[in-house]
Amino acid sequence: HQISTGQTCHLDAFMVHEGLHHLPLNELDLVFIENVGNLVCPASYDVGSHFNAVLLSVPEGDDKVSKYPVMFRAADVLLITKASLAPHFDFDIERVKNDARKLNPKVDIFVVDSKTGEGIDKWLSYLEFKKELR
Numbered sequence: 734h735q736i737s738t739g740q741t742c743h744l745d746a747f748m749v750h751e752g753l754h755h756l757p758l759n760e761l762d763l764v765f766i767e768n769v770g771n772l773v774c775p776a777s778y779d780v781g782s783h784f785n786a787v788l789l790s791v792p793e794g795d796d797k798v799s800k801y802p803v804m805f806r807a808a809d810v811l812l813i814t815k816a817s818l819a820p821h822f823d824f825d826i827e828r829v830k831n832d833a834r835k836l837n838p839k840v841d842i843f844v845v846d847s848k849t850g851e852g853i854d855k856w857l858s859y860l861e862f863k864k865e866l867r
Contacts, residue, residue: 744768749780762864784809784863791815791824798832806836812856816846 734755749766756764766780787808789797792815798805805811811833819826826844833840841859845852 744780746780749782763860783867786810786812788812788814789829791818791822794822795824795826795829798829798836802836805833805840808833808837808840810859811840811842813842813844814846815848816844816851817849 734752744766753764758764766782768780785808787804787810789811791813811829813826813829816826818824830842833842843852843856843859845856847853
């Protein structure tokens, strides 16, 4: 189900609550909420999620953690995506991990790549683990 934010630049908990009424929740194990906006605005608003994941795509650059600390400080999980492209973009995965852990020592970090399959099993196992905790 897609939620329209209208004139605002982000989702909020009330919008998500309303949107959940349009889903067959008794048939679902997980619901992903993708907030809109840049890497600043969405981190400042609670949408009622059980945990927050931030995706950092290699082509976006390895400087994003220092440029947008609020988002990475609020994240429970960091997924570094398109990992196989790192050599082509001069992207330092270890730098990103270190920068993220300086802001948030408890952040879980996954390096994933849908093309090669790298890290996907670990990410799915993590989601299964989180689901079982609920």
